[in-house]
Amino acid sequence: MQDNAAIIKQPLAGKTALVTGGARGMGLEICRQLAARGATVVIGARDEAKARDCADALRGRGYQAVGIKLDVTSAEDREAAYAYLSKTYASLDILINNAGIWLDSANAATPPDRPPSAASEADVRGTFEANFFAPVFLSQRLLPLLRRSSGARIVNVSSIRGSLTHLSDPASPVYPIKALAYDTSKAALNAFTILLAEELRGSHIKVNAIHPGWVRTGMGGGQADLSPEEGARTAILYAGLDDDGPTGGFFYQDERLPW
Numbered sequence: 001m002q003d004n005a006a007i008i009k010q011p012l013a014g015k016t017a018l019v020t021g022g023a024r025g026m027g028l029e030i031c032r033q034l035a036a037r038g039a040t041v042v043i044g045a046r047d048e049a050k051a052r053d054c055a056d057a058l059r060g061r062g063y064q065a066v067g068i069k070l071d072v073t074s075a076e077d078r079e080a081a082y083a084y085l086s087k088t089y090a091s092l093d094i095l096i097n098n099a100g101i102w103l104d105s106a107n108a109a110t111p112p113d114r115p116p117s118a119a120s121e122a123d124v125r126g127t128f129e130a131n132f133f134a135p136v137f138l139s140q141r142l143l144p145l146l147r148r149s150s151g152a153r154i155v156n157v158s159s160i161r162g163s164l165t166h167l168s169d170p171a172s173p174v175y176p177i178k179a180l181a182y183d184t185s186k187a188a189l190n191a192f193t194i195l196l197a198e199e200l201r202g203s204h205i206k207v208n209a210i211h212p213g214w215v216r217t218g219m220g221g222g223q224a225d226l227s228p229e230e231g232a233r234t235a236i237l238y239a240g241l242d243d244d245g246p247t248g249g250f251f252y253q254d255e256r257l258p259w
């Protein structure tokens with residue numbers, strides 16, 4: 001049975017999308033919403049069986065989806081994802097770098113276990129592996145496929161916690177919590193977004209960072225403002241940008257956020 005949205009309007013029909021961390025939380029909802037708009041969705045997840053189960057469930061609703069094993073921190077998995085995509089599809093149109101981790105405390109609603117001056121090396125390095133190095137090297141690896149698209153979109157799922165403007169503003173809601181590992185990893189991801197977008201400006205590839213809002217997921221916690229469905233909307237908006245849409249920006253819905 002198809003969702004009404006799929007029957008009424010499929011603006012992403014014919015597009016191929018890869019979503020990392022796509023088998024739970026907001027990533028899964030991003031996959032569902034992309035598929036409902038007609039995209040063929042490749043669900044990447046550390047657990048291949050979970051990725052395949054999620055894809056089966058989407059196909060059961062009449063959508064096009066497949067699941068692949070993709071631990072974004074593994075160079076071997078990134079290479080295998082490239083090999084699979086390049087042999088299966090003519091191009092990649094949408095890359096959603098969604099996978100992310102929060103190691104500073106139990107979840108983003110809980111104050112960090114340690115202040116920045118005492119954050120653990122393992123937490124800082126581990127967080128950078130997943131939240132920064134992985135999207136950088138996955139984007140690099142998939143760039144040849146993105147270049148083959150007539151209009152590719154890279155969406156880096158960042159956080160308002162990566163905004164240096166917000167981190168340094170006592171009036172900002174993010175100011176009271178100082179999560180060194182997470183905040184700096186997302187600030188680095190924002191810098192990557194700017195640099196890649198500027199390199200690719202004038203090409204058919206747009207690169208933007210988004211903040212999804214505070215979302216009720218494993219990371220966001222149960223008290224967060226938004227459902228995963230609502231949280232997925234900003235990523236969907238920037239995955240489906242028209243050719244005259246922005247590149248090199250940082251957004252929450254249609255609002256531009258400060259770096």
Ligand SMILES: NC(=O)c1ccc[n+]([C@@H]2O[C@H](COP(=O)([O-])OP(=O)(O)OC[C@H]3O[C@@H](n4cnc5c(N)ncnc54)[C@H](OP(=O)(O)O)[C@@H]3O)[C@@H](O)[C@H]2O)c1
Nearest residue numbers: 021025026046071072098099100159214215217218219220
């Ligand atoms: N929730 C919020 O309020 C909020 C706010 C701002 C930004 N964000 C960002 O939104 C994104 C999604 O977060 P979420 O709220 O959905 O968190 P979540 O419920 O904790 O889900 C995290 C997702 O990332 C995946 N993941 C983690 N490490 C991975 C790896 N090495 N390889 C592949 N997948 C990996 C997880 O897969 P497994 O099932 O394998 O663990 C899971 O699918 C993250 O980038 C997060 O920083 C969230």
